[in-house]
Amino acid sequence: xxxxxxxxxxxxxxxxxxxxxxxxxxxxxxxxxxxxxxxxxxxxxxxxxxxxxxxxxxxxxxxxxxxxxxxxxxxxxxxxxxxxxxxxxxxxxxxxxxxxxxxxxxxxxxxxxxxxxxxxxxxxxxxxxxxxxxxxxxxxxxxxxxxxxxxxxxxxxxxxxxxxxxxxxxxxxxxxxxxxxxxxxxxxxxxxxxxxxxxxxxxxxxxxxxxxxxxxxxxxxxxx
Amino acid sequence: xxxxxxxxxxxxxxxxxxxxxxxxxxxxxxxxxxxxxxxxxxxxxxxxxxxxxxxxxxxxxxxxxxxxxxxxxxxxxxxxxxxxxxxxxxxxxxxxxxxxxxxxxxxxxxxxxxxxxxxxxxxxxxxxxxxxxxxxxxxxxxxxxxxxxxxxxxxxxxxxxxxxxxxxxxxxxxxxxxxxxxxxxxxxxxxxxxxxxxxxxxxxxxxxxxxxxxxxxxxxxxxx
Numbered sequence: 001x002x003x004x005x006x007x008x009x010x011x012x013x014x015x016x017x018x019x020x021x022x023x024x025x026x027x028x029x030x031x032x033x034x035x036x037x038x039x040x041x042x043x044x045x046x047x048x049x050x051x052x053x054x055x056x057x058x059x060x061x062x063x064x065x066x067x068x069x070x071x072x073x074x075x076x077x078x079x080x081x082x083x084x085x086x087x088x089x090x091x092x093x094x095x096x097x098x099x100x101x102x103x104x105x106x107x108x109x110x111x112x113x114x115x116x117x118x119x120x121x122x123x124x125x126x127x128x129x130x131x132x133x134x135x136x137x138x139x140x141x142x143x144x145x146x147x148x149x150x151x152x153x154x155x156x157x158x159x160x161x162x163x164x165x166x167x168x169x170x171x172x173x174x175x176x177x178x179x180x181x182x183x184x185x186x187x188x189x190x191x192x193x194x195x196x197x198x199x200x201x202x203x204x205x206x207x208x209x210x211x212x213x214x215x216x217x218x219x220x221x222x223x224x
Numbered sequence: 225x226x227x228x229x230x231x232x233x234x235x236x237x238x239x240x241x242x243x244x245x246x247x248x249x250x251x252x253x254x255x256x257x258x259x260x261x262x263x264x265x266x267x268x269x270x271x272x273x274x275x276x277x278x279x280x281x282x283x284x285x286x287x288x289x290x291x292x293x294x295x296x297x298x299x300x301x302x303x304x305x306x307x308x309x310x311x312x313x314x315x316x317x318x319x320x321x322x323x324x325x326x327x328x329x330x331x332x333x334x335x336x337x338x339x340x341x342x343x344x345x346x347x348x349x350x351x352x353x354x355x356x357x358x359x360x361x362x363x364x365x366x367x368x369x370x371x372x373x374x375x376x377x378x379x380x381x382x383x384x385x386x387x388x389x390x391x392x393x394x395x396x397x398x399x400x401x402x403x404x405x406x407x408x409x410x411x412x413x414x415x416x417x418x419x420x421x422x423x424x425x426x427x428x429x430x431x432x433x434x435x436x437x438x439x440x441x442x443x444x445x446x447x448x
Contacts, residue, residue: 043411063287067418107412145435186434187267188331194291194421201425202434210410210426211369 009033014104014112016041044111045072045209048156050131052077052124053196054163055086060193064161065096067197069103069113071204076100077127078118083165093117121171125178128158134180136160137199138172141184146202149181157203161196233257238328238336240265268335269296269433272380274355276301276348277420278387279310284417288385289320291421293327293337295428300324301351302342307389317341345395349402351382358404360384361423362396365408370426373405381427385420 003009005026011019011033017040021033051073053064065076076096093115100113119127128134132154135146139162160180167175176182185199204210227233229250235243235257241264245257275297277288289300300320317339324337343351352358356378359370363386384404391399400406409423428434 045410066415067421070412070414070418071422072412106415109412142436146429147435184436186269186428187436188294188296188333190294191290191330194294197291197418197421198295198425198434201422202429204410205370205426205429210422211371212366212408212411 003031008036010108012104012110014101014110016044016111018042018110039110041110043072043108045204045207046213047154047204047207047209048074049159049200049203049209050075050077050127050157051159051161051196051200052079052127053161054079054081054192055084055118056164056192057085060191061086062096062099064193064196065099065113065115066103068200069100069109070107071197071200072107072109072111072209073113073200074111075114075116077116077124079124080118080120081163081171082168084163085165121174124160125175125180128179131156131158134158134160134175134178135199135203136167136172136175136180136182137162137185137195138182139166139184139189140169140172141182144181144183146183146185146199147206149183150203150206154207157207159196159199159203161192161199164192227255232260234332236328236334238325238334240268240335242266242334263334265334267296267332269428269431270437271378271428271431271433272298273383273424273427273433274299274301274351274381275383275385275420275424276303276351277385278303278305278416279308279342280388280416281309284415285310286320286323288417288420289323289337289339290327292424293324293333294331295421295424296331296333296335296433297337297424298335299338299340301340301348303348304342304344305387305395306392308387309389345398348384349399349404352403355380355382358382358384358399358402359423359427360391360396360399360404360406361386361409361419362406363390363408363413364393364396365406368405368407370407370409370423371430373407374427374430378431381431383420383423383427385416385423388416 007023009021011021019035020037022036023033025032096115104112231247233245235245243259244261246260247257249256320339328336
């Protein structure tokens with residue numbers, strides 16, 4: 001509310017459209033403006049990345065949530081693993097959704113990251129069919145790195161990050177049989193919330209989503 | 225202190241050597257053990273990465289510090305930029321050094337990330353000669369991505385991350401003239417603490433430091 005009539009601001013519907021708006025009238029409880037231009041997903045990644053992260057104790061899932069929303073991840077899907085130390089109430093979907101909103105705003109995104117209701121392992125596996133690749137970061141993997149698992153034409157990736165104590169081996173086997181491919185983030189053991197942002201950043205670097213891209217501008221001009 | 229005599233533990237001197245130790249005697253205030261094997265930098269990145277990060281308000285530099293220490297960054301060098309919103313006392317070098325120690329332990333690293341005393345911009349530029357590349361993440365850069373700025377034979381990188389409000393253009397010009405190369409992390413605007421971990425992860429992915437590597441094991445056997 002530091003703005004005045006005549007100022008230009010960016011606005012978004014959170015569903016991919018960004019509006020450049022010239023403010024017409026600013027009062028303490030409402031603002032009206034004129035849409036000057038609009039653009040569709042001007043700064044969204046070209047690939048749909050969904051991160052499934054095991055429930056974490058304390059506020060650690062909120063930290064992941066904020067960083068992933070800034071990066072333009074499409075959805076955060078919390079899930080319960082056998083070694084998850086968090087209770088269900090810690091997930092607090094509504095609060096996380098607000099954290100995601102804050103991340104979208106600060107990063108000038110236009111697509112709001114969806115924070116889904118937590119699922120169990122079977123529910124997670126049930127989503128695999130939606131993606132071109134399902135990749136599971138596993139600290140016991142001693143071979144495969146991320147770079148070798150990607151190929152041209154991939155449009156969507158589900159990235160799975162385990163809980164603080166790591167996955168139990170039978171859980172990895174279940175997810176592997178459902179179609180997940182296991183990879184290593186290197187020889188060090190990263191905290192779950194660090195693994196989430198590191199894996200997403202590495203994936204986006206490999207997919208070209210940390211590069212500049214042409215703005216898909218539309219020439220609509222609307223009046224409010 | 226949940227361990228008993230006969231247990232095996234990993235220990236490190238924080239200077240690159242890791243010891244596999246069999247505990248001989250465990251009492252409430254001391255532990256003795258026998259070094260079974262030792263290894264030099266078994267899980268450290270092959271490249272020396274130093275992150276210079278502008279002072280941040282609240283506890284945001286601690287979040288960066290923890291995540292960078294987990295990744296195996298060699299040094300965190302806080303610096304004051306014109307738009308830094310933190311006071312000097314917020315940097316709290318000693319506290320950050322403890323955060324780095326915790327990050328090293330949790331990630332099973334063997335080299336403790338050094339947290340340096342904060343410097344001003346001139347002091348930062350004075351360090352450039354130590355590195356094969358000096359890379360500055362700049363949200364106004366519209367062309368260069370990280371991948372195009374690396375080449376074979378690079379062993380050390382200084383990565384510079386600006387404050388919350390971004391660098392002032394004259395600051396970027398000063399650092400550029402001193403030898404920094406400006407790059408973009410993509411079209412979105414990342415918070416400073418997110419930019420630090422994202423840029424480091426992307427850099428490590430490109431340099432091969434997020435891949436598994438052979439363990440350089442030595443056959444020393446020492447007695448305590």
